[in-house]
Amino acid sequence: MSDEKLEQAGLSRRSFLGTAAASGAGIAGAGLLGLAGCSKTEGDKAASGAAPAAKSESASGAMTSHIGPGELDQYYGFLSGGQSGEIRLVGVPSMRELMRIPVFNMDGATGWGRTNESLRILNENNTPETNKFLKDQGLRCLPNGDLHHPHLSFTDGTYDGRYAYANDKANNRVCRIDLNVMKTDKIVDIPNVSGVHGLRPQRYPKTGYIFANGEHIIPVEGYGTWEDPKTWNAVYTAIDGETMDIAWQVLVDGNLDNGDADYQGKYSFSTCYNSERALTVQGASANEQDWVVVFNLAAIEEAIKNGQYKEVKGVKMVDGRAEANSPFTRYIPVPNSPHGCNASPDGKYIMLNGKLSPTVTVLDVSKLDDLFAGKIQPRDVVVAEPELGLGPLHTAFDGRGNAYTTLFIDSQMCKWNIEKAIEAYQNKDKKVEYIVQKLDVHYQPGHNHSTMGETKEADGKWLVSLNKFSKDRFLNAGPLKPECDQLIDISGDEMKLVHDNPTFAEPHDMCLVAASKVNPSKTWDRQRDAWFWKDAEEQAQKDGVDLMKAAKVVREGNKVRVYMTAVAPSFSVPNFEVNQDDEVTVYVTNVETIEDLTHGFTLEGYGLAMEIGPQQTSSITFKATQPGVHWFYCQWFCHALHMEMSGQMIVKPK
Ligand code: CUK
Ligand code: CUA
Known part of the structure; x- marks a missing residue:
């Protein structure tokens, strides 16, 4: 039926x-x-x-998600892996998973979290506290992360194809992905915060800053004491998207949930659902109203430049609390516990999604100068507050004046017209219909995202609803069920559900990017990408080894360095001998020049493996504690003689 x-x-x-x-x-x-x-x-x-509903709908004139064999998708989707800690690259509209990019996780296939290169990226910007923690716990790196919000870098309000950024809510980190190679190239560990949640890049003139919300209140050094939660604060962080250094932080009232930036380069925003500074669910939803905090970038930069800040754990921090009468922030009251924060692609409005309130609050950014100048009251910035349904969480846009808001409780996508909602707010006694359509989604949607929808080039083609529950939409996979990401055609007047896609924990958010905006390379580039293997290069030079021609074993005391190349179907060092308890580092350089010829290095009985792409160098260090003959082999099928691409490490017992 x-x-x-x-x-x-x-x-x-x-x-x-x-x-x-x-x-x-x-x-x-x-x-x-x-x-x-x-x-x-x-x-x-x-x-x-x-189940067949989607089919009949697409038969009735919707665009199709079907991409035939050999055909390519029109969009890249950068999908969050949530508590899996990774980013997933998907093709849209097919929703096919193209790649996984390990970030805040450890990955057995590629060796992320185990190779020397990944460990450097994971740890090079740790705070002293994190380094101490790792040492105390006997860990090489933090093994998990909670990645919610992937966003690409901007120039002039649209994607420029350089980088992607994302947050780690679990361990207070922000990462950057180099889109040339689709690998994580930087991770920053943020002090003075608990739970980096909302994350957005500056849109104009370019990225610029990455804005990262410290979600939870904590006793910030110099401001709060652990005995009194009413003195605890959340902290807003701006990171330089080029250097990935922390530029500054702002101490705020209440907490910080989701954020966005404007299209003018003047202001950024964050919702607050815990203005109560409570430590419990009941406490945090007690007040009728919470707020959105608006950050004045020029005022903050000015103070930083003039030295009007406090240095807290090595970061320049200004006080943006309301009681500090700060020139840096304004607090605009919005109904109870807002969640998502989304800028409309025409650059005019910021939408604050009500969550516990059935409304979305619309701010007019052109009024913010007057607000900061004290000419108008905070609520004067609000130009609409449409009532959409139960549990509005996030809003996406089609570039034609419509907004699409997820209704978590109602399990619906609500399409509404922005100008009509403004008209309705201004003419309270006139009946203006601003809701265009409600479409059932399955079930409990969180984020949604439209194609190019967070840029000035929003094209209104596709919308993805990232639903938290899949229930009966797929074959039962046991008690842990996949999420359900649904593809919706928004190109016409009516939204049409086109495709259900199961995903593993847990896509919070997604960026849908025209394929032409992102141009990854087909192989690594020895010059351009040398940042990745710079330590290996440095060591090789000291050892008089050319990584591209290497076939050498270097011993220095109980340290052994094995340099080899990989060309299908062999390693240039077919076997090597070490003594038990030597510290061994294996450097493998893949000298293939053709695309898709990835090799691997897996060492039997030592719990280690790594990926080595064409023109890439990877290395791994371990202690040879297990005596005997240990075969190593290439784990990426590369040649008819792939099985033969192997060798032996002989560990002589003590
Ligand atoms: S949050 Cu998950 S549904 Cu972390 Cu962007 Cu709203
Ligand atoms: Cu090289 Cu398989």
Whole structure:
């Protein structure tokens, strides 16, 4: 049965959801948020035959997500891996996963978190506290991360194809991906914060800053004491997107959730859901209103330049609390517990998604100068507050004046017209219909993202709804179910659901980028990408070794360095001998010049493996504690004689 037929029979999962949501409406909202959609098991079962709906819809004139064999997608999707700690590259509209980019995780295939190169990138900007922690725990690197918000670098309001950036909520880090090779090239560890959540790059004139929200309140050195949570604060961080140095921090009231930047290069924004400075769910949703905090970039830069800051754990920090009467910030009240924060592609508006409130609050950025000048009151910046449905979390745009807001509790995508919502706000007694359409999504959507939708080149073709629950949409995979990322055609007047895509934990957010904006290389470039293997290069020079021609074993006391090249189907050093307990470093350079000829180095019985792409050098260091004959082999199928691409490490017992 199709959804429609079920609806007529009064059986749809929608009706069950509707009842649950309506009966729970009110301030039980917080509980509801979690579970309105989960209590409708029977509806789910009744509707489980509804899968073909998407097909018939695409037959009825929607664009198709089908990309035939050998055809290419039109967009790259940079998909967050959430608590998996990685970024996933997908093709859109097919939603095919193209690649995984390890970032805040450890990865067995590529050796990320184990090779010397990845360990340098993971650790080179650690705070002293993190380094001490790793030592105390006996860890080489932090093994996990929680990556929510991938965003690409901008020039003049659109993507420039240089970098992607993302946050790690679990361990307070921000990373950068070099889009030439699709590898993480920098990770910064941010002091004075707890939980880096919202993350956005500056759009104009370029990136510029990366704005990173410290979500939770903590006793910040010099400001708070652990005995009194009312003295705790959240801290906003601006990172230089070129050098990845921390430029400055701002101490704020309340907490910081999601953020965005304007299209003019003057202001940035963050929602706050815990203006109460509470430590519990009830406490944090107590007030009728929370706020959005607006940051005045010029005022902050001026203070930093003039030395009007405090240095806290090595970072320049200004005080942006309301009680400090700060020129750096303004706090604009918005209804209870806002979440997502999204700038419209025409550069005019900032949308603050209500979460516990059914509304989205719309700010007019052209009024912010007057707000900072004290000419108007904070709420005067609000030009619309449309009521959309239950649980608005994030908003995307089509570049034609429409906004698309996810409704978490209602499990719907709400399309609404921005100018009509403004008209409705200005003419309270006139009935203006601003909601264009509501489309069911499956189920509990968090972020959504439209093609090029966070740039001035929003093209209004596709929208992806990143749904937290998949329930009956896929074959049952056991108690842990995949998320459900749904592709929606927004090119016409009506939204049309086109494709369901299961994903592993947990895509919070996604960037949908026209394929022409990103041009990764087909092989590594020895000159351009030398940053990756610079330590190996330096050591090789000291040892008189040319990495591109290497076939040499160098011993220095109990340190052994093995230099080899990889050309299908052999390693230039077919075997080597070390003594038990030697510290061994193996450097492998892949000298292939053709694309797709990746080799690997896996050492049997030593728990290590690494990826070596064409023209790449990778290295790995370990202690040869296990005596005996240990074969190493190439784990990337590269040649008809791939199985033979192997060798032996002989460890002589003590
Ligand atoms: S948050 Cu996950 S649904 Cu971390 Cu961007 Cu809103
Ligand atoms: Cu080289 Cu397989």
